[in-house]
Amino acid sequence: MNEVPSPELRISDRDRETALTALGEHMSAGRIDIDEFGERSAQITAAKTRGDLVRVFADLPEPHPRFDQTWQTVSAPPVPQATAEPPAAPRATSWSPAQRVLAGVMPLVWIAAIVLMVTTGISWLIILVPIGLTAVGKSLWGQNWHGHDRHRRELRDRRRYRGEVDG
Incomplete structure (x- = not known):
C-alpha cells in the first residue's frame, strides 16, 4: 500500500516551479485572470509545505503540481517540435x-x-x-x-x- 506523504512536508524550488507552470496553464485556459494569477503565484512563491500548494489549487482542475520523487513536471500537452533549419552552407572560401x-x-x-x-x-x-x-x-x-x-x-x-x- 502506498503511503500518502504528509501535507506538512517541505517543498523544493522545483515543486514551486511545477506549480507555477500549472498555474500558467490555468491562466492560458481562461480559468483565472491575470490578477488572480499574480495573487496565486505570490502564494506559490511563499509556500513552504505541500499543503500550502494544494490550497492554491483546491478550486482548479488538473493540472496540479507534482510532488513525486522523480521530479516529473506538470503534465502538459506535448509541445510540437519546430522544424530544424537546414545547416547553413559553409562559405566557399575563407579569408587568407x-x-x-x-x-x-x-x-x-x-x-x-x-x-x-x-x-x-x-x-x-x-x-x-x-x-x-x-x-x-x-x-x-x-x-x-x-x-x-x-x-x-x-x-x-x-x-x-x-x-x-x-x-
Whole structure:
C-alpha cells in the first residue's frame, strides 16, 4: 500500500516551479485572470509545505503540481517540435591571412591619410596610399571582393538545398 506523504512536508524550488507552470496553464485556459494569477503565484512563491500548494489549487482542475520523487513536471500537452533549419552552407572560401591583415589595416590607413592631409598640410597625393591599398585589396579578393555576389550565391544554394525554385 502506498503511503500518502504528509501535507506538512517541505517543498523544493522545483515543486514551486511545477506549480507555477500549472498555474500558467490555468491562466492560458481562461480559468483565472491575470490578477488572480499574480495573487496565486505570490502564494506559490511563499509556500513552504505541500499543503500550502494544494490550497492554491483546491478550486482548479488538473493540472496540479507534482510532488513525486522523480521530479516529473506538470503534465502538459506535448509541445510540437519546430522544424530544424537546414545547416547553413559553409562559405566557399575563407579569408587568407593577407586579406585579414588588409581588412584590418585599411580603415586605419584611410583615417591616417585624411588626418595627415587636414592637420599637417601634406600634399593631397598622400590619398594615393589608401587608394593603392584598396586596389591591392581588390586584387586579393578578386572580382567579388565586396561580397554581394557571394551573398546571392549562398541564398541560391540554400534555396536549392530546401528544394525551392530559384527565381
